[in-house]
Amino acid sequence: MTYMDQSIAVLAATQDGGALSGQAGREPIVLVVEDDEEYSTALRAVCDCLDVVVERMPSRDDLGSLLTERRPMAVIAAMDGAGQDGCHVLMTVATYDRDLPVLLISNDDPALLGAIEAVEEVWQLTSVVKWPRLLGIGAVVDFLFRAGRKGNCMRLMPL
Helix, strand or coil: CHHHHHHHHHHHHHHCCCCCCCHHHCEEEEEEECCCCHHHHHHHHHHHHCCCEEEEECCCCCHHHHHHHHCEEEEEEECCCCCCCHHHHHHHHHHHCCCCCEEEECCCCHHHHHHHHHHHHHCCCCCEEEECCCCCHHHHHHHHHHHHHHCCCCCCCCC
8 A cells, every 4th residue: 555655646746747857858958047148149059050949047037837848958057146046046956857967157156166066965966067157169068968868858979
């Protein structure tokens, strides 16, 4: 009887868009949480070549519902968003899928790096990448390839 109760709870969590891993159902979409269009504009040219959609989301919008609706292969966010900072983004992602790749732009502040690592550890996130700024094309492509492979939505391999 205990096994049946656990199975029903897992099924209910899945139907409600719960915290089960969304790896199998990820789409080739990169969700960029930002207040201006700096990162999404920089990523768009690379992502267009790879057939990956870049969706920009203002930091004041509800990230949780957009994750459930769009099922992105990765999230990119700045640590200093006006509506929600990078740590809030990490906690929202952890509620959705702890394995979802996240790229946080931290501006090389040691205090911010410590905060990111603390949230990463407490929420047991497995795929957080921290950059001081948006790096060059090679690093972006590597991040996208790894995210796409992890989400089973791209067949390319990182080098």
